[in-house]
Amino acid sequence: MNSKPYPSKTNRDEQWQKIIAEWDVTRKELKRWEKYFFHGEFDGKTDLDASLLLCHPEQSISSWQSVINRSFEIDPARWDDYHKGEELKLKSFESIQSCFLGFISSYHFHPQDRAWIFTQIFGDVYDPKRLFPLLLAGETEYRKFTYDAEMMCAPIFMDVYSYLEENRHSCSYVLGLLPFVESSLQYFSKNVFSTEITDYGSSSFGVFVGLNYSIYRALKGFDTASKENTIKIELARKVKAIFDNYEGDLGDYEKLVALVEKEGPQV
Amino acid sequence: MSEVCLDIHFSCEPEHKAHWKTVFHLLVEGKRGWQLQDAVDPISKTAADNLDDVWDNLPHGSDSFEVFIADVKKQQCHLQLMTGGMVIEALVKYLIPWFKECAVSDLRYQCSGDDE
Numbered sequence: 001m002n003s004k005p006y007p008s009k010t011n012r013d014e015q016w017q018k019i020i021a022e023w024d025v026t027r028k029e030l031k032r033w034e035k036y037f038f039h040g041e042f043d044g045k046t047d048l049d050a051s052l053l054l055c056h057p058e059q060s061i062s063s064w065q066s067v068i069n070r071s072f073e074i075d076p077a078r079w080d081d082y083h084k085g086e087e088l089k090l091k092s093f094e095s096i097q098s099c100f101l102g103f104i105s106s107y108h109f110h111p112q113d114r115a116w117i118f119t120q121i122f123g124d125v126y127d128p129k130r131l132f133p134l135l136l137a138g139e140t141e142y143r144k145f146t147y148d149a150e151m152m153c154a155p156i157f158m159d160v161y162s163y164l165e166e167n168r169h170s171c172s173y174v175l176g177l178l179p180f181v182e183s184s185l186q187y188f189s190k191n192v193f194s195t196e197i198t199d200y201g202s203s204s205f206g207v208f209v210g211l212n213y214s215i216y217r218a219l220k221g222f223d224t225a226s227k228e229n230t231i232k233i234e235l236a237r238k239v240k241a242i243f244d245n246y247e248g249d250l251g252d253y254e255k256l257v258a259l260v261e262k263e264g265p266q267v
Numbered sequence: 268m269s270e271v272c273l274d275i276h277f278s279c280e281p282e283h284k285a286h287w288k289t290v291f292h293l294l295v296e297g298k299r300g301w302q303l304q305d306a307v308d309p310i311s312k313t314a315a316d317n318l319d320d321v322w323d324n325l326p327h328g329s330d331s332f333e334v335f336i337a338d339v340k341k342q343q344c345h346l347q348l349m350t351g352g353m354v355i356e357a358l359v360k361y362l363i364p365w366f367k368e369c370a371v372s373d374l375r376y377q378c379s380g381d382d383e
Binding site for chain 2: 027
């Protein structure tokens with residue numbers, strides 16, 4: 001497990017303002033969440049979700065574990081509604097994993113803190129044998145991830161796209177996770193390296209989008225680029241270099257590069 | 268009756284015309300939370316605070332209706348909400364009195380169903 005301490009670069013006051021700007025909850029509800037965000041105390045009951053995990057004032061394995069332990073208290077009446085406890089647990093488990101992948105982007109952490117959180121859960125590099133480091137309430141054995149390498153990397157590639165083309169997010173988050181991307185490459189499906197993709201909701205598509213725009217941006221020269229675009233080109237080249245330097249089977253990657261060079265991104 | 272339209276008409280004070288425009292704009296945008304309450308504040312702080320209770324009393328909370336028309340012309344305000352047949356009673360029961368808290372005048376409403 002990553003033993004580096006939490007960078008703690010996030011300005012909590014600013015983070016709170018950014019989070020609530022995107023929330024459509026009433027003032028009464030907002031007060032409850034504000035108390036939780038700054039003091040870790042939640043009045044009343046709420047379902048376990050990304051907010052409960054990511055708004056907690058302390059971001060750490062032990063704090064997330066305590067949140068899960070406390071909040072997975074389904075009352076018997078509701079439990080009966082679901083009929084199958086195991087199915088509910090599996091859904092909850094998938095939801096908890098996704099909190100640390102895509103959902104976290106709505107919580108406005110400093111990029112370094114966000115990258116740290118990612119590595120705490122998924123590791124510095126991809127390890128197919130790694131277990132999810134949090135126990136579901138009442139369980140004694142750590143579960144296998146239900147998300148594969150490509151699913152874990154798809155949000156990173158979507159952030160690459162958001163940064164390169166929409167000026168959203170920061171490149172330092174992606175830079176911090178490039179070793180994870182590099183170690184994941186051998187587990188990607190060949191779809192990622194095809195010249196077109198039609199399965200828009202898939203993880204392959206997420207990677208494909210980020211890869212396309214990385215190839216496209218990497219072509220640009222530094223000569224006339226602004227400072228901002230220079231940083232983008234550097235990131236794009238680093239992402240592309242991971243693929244260029246990979247010695248395994250990359251399917252139609254070279255064809256994709258040629259196509260993007262000729263026609264631009266294929267998405 | 269599966270869907271019901273609730274037309275609400277009222278007159279607002281001249282100084283609140285701009286405030287109602289903001290409130291209606293937020294409703295059309297789908298905002299039902301603190302931004303909406305903050306926009307209601309200049310009209311009536313009590314009404315803004317009580318919006319929580321209105322949503323709490325609706326079967327699907329603040330998602331109980333869609334806004335089809337939200338018009339402010341001169342001081343005449345017209346809101347048309349679309350909701351389900353099972354929700355309309357609660358909507359009338361709790362939302363209409365809420366508008367009264369907003370010190371509007373000539374408040375009237377009409378329900379019309381899609382089978383009429």
